[in-house]
Amino acid sequence: MLSTQAIENIKKAIAKYPTKKSASMDALMIAQKECGHLTEDILLEIAHLLDMPPVQLNQVAAFYTMYNKRPVGKYHIQVCTNISCSLLDSEHIVQFFSKRLGIKKGETTSDKKFTLSEVECLGSCGTAPMMQINDDYYENLTEAKVEEILKTLK
Amino acid sequence: MATVKINGKEITVEDGTLILDAARQAGFEIPTFCYQARLSRLGSCRMCLVEIGGQRKLQPSCVTPVLHGMEVFTENETVKSARSSMLEFMLANHPLDCPTCDKGGECELQDFVFKSGPRHSPFDEWKRRFHEKDEILSPIIVKNHNRCIHCERCVRICDEVVGVSALGGIGRGAKTQETSFWNTTLDCDHCGNCIEVCPVGSFMSLAYRYKSRPWDLKEADTVCPYCATGCQITIGARNGEVVRVRSKSATGINKETLCSRGRFGYHFMQSEKRLTKPMIKKGGRLVECSWEEALSAIKQRFGMGRKTAGIASTRLTNEELFVFQKLVRDVFKTNNIDLDSRFANKWVTSAMVDVCGFREGGVSIFDALKADTIFIIGSAISDENPITDYLIRTTASDKRKTLILAHPRRLKLNSSATISLKYKPANLGDVVKGIVDFIEKGKDKAEGDIDAAALRFKNASTITIFLGADILRLDNGTDVLENIAVLKTLLKKTGKNINCLPLFDRCNQRGAISMGIHPLFLPGFKKSEEEGMDCGEILNAAKNGEIESLYVLGEDIVSMYPDARFAKDAVSKVKFLVVQDTFLTETAKMADVVLPGVTYAEKDGTFTNQEGRVQRVRKIISCVGGSKDDLSILDNIGGFGYKSAKDVFDDIKEEAPSYKDILFDALNNTGVLVNGQGTGGMSQEPGVRSQRQEAIDYSEYPFQVITGNHLFHSGRLSQKAHVLVKLLAEPFVEISDEDAKELGLSDKEVVIVKSKEYEAALKLRVVKGSQKGVAFIPENFDSVSVNRFYTRGEGMARVKINKL
Ligand code: SF4
Ligand code: SF4
Ligand code: SF4
Ligand code: FES
Ligand code: FES
Numbered sequence: 001m002l003s004t005q006a007i008e009n010i011k012k013a014i015a016k017y018p019t020k021k022s023a024s025m026d027a028l029m030i031a032q033k034e035c036g037h038l039t040e041d042i043l044l045e046i047a048h049l050l051d052m053p054p055v056q057l058n059q060v061a062a063f064y065t066m067y068n069k070r071p072v073g074k075y076h077i078q079v080c081t082n083i084s085c086s087l088l089d090s091e092h093i094v095q096f097f098s099k100r101l102g103i104k105k106g107e108t109t110s111d112k113k114f115t116l117s118e119v120e121c122l123g124s125c126g127t128a129p130m131m132q133i134n135d136d137y138y139e140n141l142t143e144a145k146v147e148e149i150l151k152t153l154k
Numbered sequence: 155m156a157t158v159k160i161n162g163k164e165i166t167v168e169d170g171t172l173i174l175d176a177a178r179q180a181g182f183e184i185p186t187f188c189y190q191a192r193l194s195r196l197g198s199c200r201m202c203l204v205e206i207g208g209q210r211k212l213q214p215s216c217v218t219p220v221l222h223g224m225e226v227f228t229e230n231e232t233v234k235s236a237r238s239s240m241l242e243f244m245l246a247n248h249p250l251d252c253p254t255c256d257k258g259g260e261c262e263l264q265d266f267v268f269k270s271g272p273r274h275s276p277f278d279e280w281k282r283r284f285h286e287k288d289e290i291l292s293p294i295i296v297k298n299h300n301r302c303i304h305c306e307r308c309v310r311i312c313d314e315v316v317g318v319s320a321l322g323g324i325g326r327g328a329k330t331q332e333t334s335f336w337n338t339t340l341d342c343d344h345c346g347n348c349i350e351v352c353p354v355g356s357f358m359s360l361a362y363r364y365k366s367r368p369w370d371l372k373e374a375d376t377v378c379p380y381c382a383t384g385c386q387i388t389i390g391a392r393n394g395e396v397v398r399v400r401s402k403s404a405t406g407i408n409k410e411t412l413c414s415r416g417r418f419g420y421h422f423m424q425s426e427k428r429l430t431k432p433m434i435k436k437g438g439r440l441v442e443c444s445w446e447e448a449l450s451a452i453k454q455r456f457g458m459g460r461k462t463a464g465i466a467s468t469r470l471t472n473e474e475l476f477v478f479q480k481l482v483r484d485v486f487k488t489n490n491i492d493l494d495s496r497f498a499n500k501w502v503t504s505a506m507v508d509v510c511g512f513r514e515g516g517v518s519i520f521d522a523l524k525a526d527t528i529f530i531i532g533s534a535i536s537d538e539n540p541i542t543d544y545l546i547r548t549t550a551s552d553k554r555k556t557l558i559l560a561h562p563r564r565l566k567l568n569s570s571a572t573i574s575l576k577y578k579p580a581n582l583g584d585v586v587k588g589i590v591d592f593i594e595k596g597k598d599k600a601e602g603d604i605d606a607a608a609l610r611f612k613n614a615s616t617i618t619i620f621l622g623a624d625i626l627r628l629d630n631g632t633d634v635l636e637n638i639a640v641l642k643t644l645l646k647k648t649g650k651n652i653n654c655l656p657l658f659d660r661c662n663q664r665g666a667i668s669m670g671i672h673p674l675f676l677p678g679f680k681k682s683e684e685e686g687m688d689c690g691e692i693l694n695a696a697k698n699g700e701i702e703s704l705y706v707l708g709e710d711i712v713s714m715y716p717d718a719r720f721a722k723d724a725v726s727k728v729k730f731l732v733v734q735d736t737f738l739t740e741t742a743k744m745a746d747v748v749l750p751g752v753t754y755a756e757k758d759g760t761f762t763n764q765e766g767r768v769q770r771v772r773k774i775i776s777c778v779g780g781s782k783d784d785l786s787i788l789d790n791i792g793g794f795g796y797k798s799a800k801d802v803f804d805d806i807k808e809e810a811p812s813y814k815d816i817l818f819d820a821l822n823n824t825g826v827l828v829n830g831q832g833t834g835g836m837s838q839e840p841g842v843r844s845q846r847q848e849a850i851d852y853s854e855y856p857f858q859v860i861t862g863n864h865l866f867h868s869g870r871l872s873q874k875a876h877v878l879v880k881l882l883a884e885p886f887v888e889i890s891d892e893d894a895k896e897l898g899l900s901d902k903e904v905v906i907v908k909s910k911e912y913e914a915a916l917k918l919r920v921v922k923g924s925q926k927g928v929a930f931i932p933e934n935f936d937s938v939s940v941n942r943f944y945t946r947g948e949g950m951a952r953v954k955i956n957k958l
Contacts, residue, residue, distance in 0.1 A: 040336050053319035055335040062324045 533622020
C-alpha cells in the first residue's frame with residue numbers, strides 16, 4: 001500500500017501531463033522511492049491511479065533497469081557495463097565488488113546493506129568506468145577508489 | 155496519386171499507400187510478421203525490408219509510404235539476403251521444436267524459412283529458454299514463450315481490437331515475454347484472438363492441443379451459430395470429430411477475429427447429451443421409437459386450423475424456416491406462427507422490420523460505420539455482439555467520430571464512447587424521446603447528457619443507429635420504435651444520411667422474419683391474409699385450452715419465455731406437442747413426440763445476419779447418432795419433395811424478392827447483402843400498442859431486471875459446450891457499485907434476489923459505472939433460469955436484493 005503522501009505526489013505528477021498514463025514513469029519512481037522496490041500489488045495500485053491496464057504499466061517497469069523488481073539493499077550499486085565502460089574494464093570493477101562483498105551480480109548481502117547490479121549506459125561515458133549508487137554517480141573507477149567509496153557507505 | 159515502379163512494373167496508387175500494399179497490388183508478395191492490416195504499425199520485425207532506388211539502407215515496406223516516382227525492389231539479391239538474415243536471427247533463439255509444436259504445418263515462420271530462409275545456421279551459442287514446460291495462461295490458452303518472435307500481434311489485437319489490453323511485452327530484448335500482467339492466469343475475454351494472430355506456436359489453443367495436424371483436418375467455411383453478427387468461421391474435423399474452429403485472416407466481416415463463443419463454443423455439436431433417437435410419449439413417459447413411428451404419429455395426430463400453432467428458433471437456416479412456415483401455413487393451415495425473438499409481441503417485431511428498413515435491403519456494416527455519428531441503444535453490445543463491438547471500437551478510435559452508447563450497464567465499449575448515456579431499462583424510450591424533443595423544438599443548448607447526444611445528432615451529417623434486442627423485450631417497444639422512426643424522419647428532413655441496423659442476439663433472427671416466421675407476414679414480408687397469434691398469444695390460448703397441437707422447432711419456451719410458470723402451465727395444456735431439437739430441453743421433456751434434429755455443422759443452408767447478409771452454412775460432419783437434418787424432417791411431414799437446401803432456396807427466391815438475385819452456389823465467404831424490394835407490403839398497424847398495465851407499485855422491488863447473453867454464452871446452447879462452461883459455469887447478478895455500497899454488499903458475495911414470482915441465491919458482481927437500480931442476470935443458466943423472475947404482462951421483472 002502506498003502512503004497518502006506518495007499518492008498525493010503521484011496525483012501531482014499526473015497533473016503535469018495531458019493523459020494520466022503519461023505519468024507512468026514518475027509514478028513508478030515515486031513508489032520505488034517509498035517502497036524500495038516494485039511489487040505486483042504496488043503496480044496494481046498505481047495502474048488504478050493512472051487508469052491504465054496493469055500490464056501496460058508493467059511493460060514500462062519491466063523494461064527499465066532503474067526500476068527494482070526485487071528488494072535491494074540499503075546501497076544499490078549499479079555498475080555500468082555498456083560499451084565505453086566495458087572497454088575500460090568495468091567487468092573488473094564488477095568482479096572486485098563481487099569479491100569484496102561476497103555476492104554475485106543481482107544479489108544482496110545477507111545484512112541487506114548492498115545490492116550489486118549491472119546496468120546499461122548511464123550517459124557518463126566520458127568518465128568510464130563508472131557506477132551509480134542510489135542517486136549518486138561515481139566515476140573513473142579503480143580498485144582503490146572503490147575501496148575508498150565502500151568505506152564511506154555506513 | 156503516385157506512380158511507382160516495383161520490380162520494373164509500373165503501378166499507380168493512392169498517395170500514402172504503403173509500399174507493402176502497392177507491391178501486393180502489383181502482384182508481389184512480401185513476407186511480414188509484425189504487420190497486420192487492422193493493427194497499428196510497428197515496423198519491428200524487419201521481414202518486409204525492400205530496396206528503394208537511391209537509398210542505401212533497406213526500408214521496412216509495412217511502414218514506408220510510396221512517393222511518386224519511387225523505384226522499389228522486392229525480389230533482388232540484396233533484399234533476399236536481408237530476408238534470409240532476418241530469419242536467421244529469429245531462428246538463432248528459436249527452439250525449432252516443430253515436431254511437437256501445434257503450429258507445425260501452418261506456421262508462418264516455418265513457411266517463410268522454407269521459402270526464403272537460410273539453409274544453414276552458424277550460431278553456436280546457447281538459446282534463451284524461459285521454461286521447459288508450456289504454461290497454461292488461461293482456460294483456453296497454452297503458451298510457449300520460447301517460440302515467440304516478438305511481433306506483438308497478440309498484444310496489439312488484445313488492446314486495439316478486442317479492447318481488453320490484457321497482454322504486454324514484459325521484459326527487454328530477447329528476454330521479453332508477451333504475457334499477462336504478472337504472467338499469471340488471465341482473467342480476460344477469452345476470445346482466443348491472440349492465439350489466432352500468433353504467427354508461430356507461442357499462443358496455442360488448449361482445447362486443440364495435440365489434437366491434429368492441419369493436413370489431417372477436413373475443413374469447411376461456415377457461419378457462427380451464436381449471435382447475428384454473422385462471423386465467418388472455419389470448422390476443422392478430424393476423423394469425423396470437430397476439433398477446432400478458426401477464423402481466416404482475410405475472410406468475412408470478422409477478418410480473423412472471433413469471440414469466445416464462436417471460437418470455443420463448438421463442443422455442443424458432439425456432446426453426449428445430444429438427442430439421437432426420436433421419442434414418443436407412452437403411458438406418460440417419453441420412450442425411444444423409430445422415425446416411422448414418430449413421423450406417422452405427427453401426420454395422424456397433428457391438427458389443422460386455428461387450434462394449431464408453430465414456434466421456431468432463429469438459429470435454424472433460412473431454408474428450414476421457410477419450409478417450416480410452409481408446413482404451418484399450407485399443411486396445418488394456420489398463421490399462428492412466431493419466432494422466439496426475445497418473445498417480443500408481433501407489433502414490436504413488425505415495427506423493428508419497418509424502422510430498420512428490412513424491405514429496403516441489407517446495409518453493410520462497413521458502410522454503416524462510415525457515418526460520422528454512431529448511436530447504439532438497447533444492446534449490451536460488448537456481450538451480445540462482440541465482433542460488432544470490435545468493429546465499432548476500431549472505427550471509434552478515429553477521434554473525429556462520435557460514438558454515443560446508451561445502455562444501463564457499463565460495457566467494455568463505453569471506454570471508446572464519446573457520450574455514454576445511462577437509463578433504467580423501462581425508461582429506454584425516454585432517451586429516444588429526449589433526443590426527438592431536442593431536435594423537434596429546435597434547441598441548441600445542451601442541458602444534460604441526452605441533450606448533448608441530441609446536439610451531436612444535429613451537427614452530424616451521416617448517422618448510423620444500432621437498435622438492440624432489449625427493445626424487443628420492452629412492453630412499450632412499439633412506442634420506442636415509433637419514436638426512432640420520428641427521429642429518422644426529422645434528421646432526414648435536415649438532409650442527413652441515416653442508416654438503422656438491428657443488433658440481434660441469434661444468428662438468423664433477421665432471416666427468420668424474412669422467411670415469414672411471423673403471424674403477420676409471409677416470406678418477403680407479404681401481409682398474411684389472416685392475422686395469426688404471436689408467441690405470447692399462442693401460450694395464452696394454450697393455457698385456455700385453445701391450442702390443441704403445437705410444433706416447437708428448436709426453441710425451449712419453458713426455459714426462455716419471460717414467466718416460466720405461465721409458460722410451463724400453458725405448454726402442459728397442449729394436447730399434442732411436437733418438439734424438434736438437438737437436446738432434451740425443458741420443453742422437449744413435456745412433448746408427445748420428440749424429433750432429434752441436427753446442429754449447423756451437420757447441414758447445408760444459409761443464415762441472414764443482422765446486416766441482411768446472406769451467408770452459407772456448410773455441412774462438415776454427418777448427423778450425430780440417429781438424428782436427421784431438420785429440413786428433411788420438415789419436408790417429410792409436409793410431403794413437399796424438397797431434395798436439398800438449394801432446392802428450397804430456389805423457392806425462397808420466388809417468394810422473397812430481396813433474395814431473388816442471390817445464387818446459392820455462388821455464395822462465398824463474403825456473403826451477399828439482400829436487395830431492396832420496395833417499401834410496399836406491411837407497414838405499422840395501430841394494433842396493440844403499449845401493453846403497459848395500470849401503474850403497479852414496485853417500491854418493494856427497487857431493481858429492474860435486465861437480461862441477455864453473457865459474453866461467454868448464448869441462450870442455453872452454450873451450456874452444452876464444455877469449454878464455455880469452464881469459462882463461466884454459474885449465473886450471477888450484476889449491479890452498480892453505488893447500489894452495492896448502499897446495500898452494504900460486496901463483489902463476489904452471495905445475495906438473495908427476490909421477485910414476486912421467484913427467489914434465488916446468486917453471486918454478486920459489482921460494476922463501477924452501471925446505472926443505479928438495475929440488476930443484470932444472464933439468461934444462460936438452467937440452475938437459475940432468469941425467466942422465473944418474470945410475471946407475464948408486466949414487462950420488466952423487478953427484484954429486491956438482500957444479504958444472504
Ligand atoms: S484471449 Fe482475447 S482477451 Fe484474452 S488475452 Fe487473448 S486476445 Fe486478449
Ligand atoms: S506470442 Fe506470438 S503473436 Fe505474440 S509476440 Fe510472440 S510470436 Fe507474436
Ligand atoms: S460475434 Fe457473434 S457471430 Fe461472431 S463469433 Fe461471436 S457469437 Fe459468433
Ligand atoms: S557506457 Fe558506461 S556510462 Fe555510457
Ligand atoms: S512486417 Fe514490416 S517490419 Fe514487421
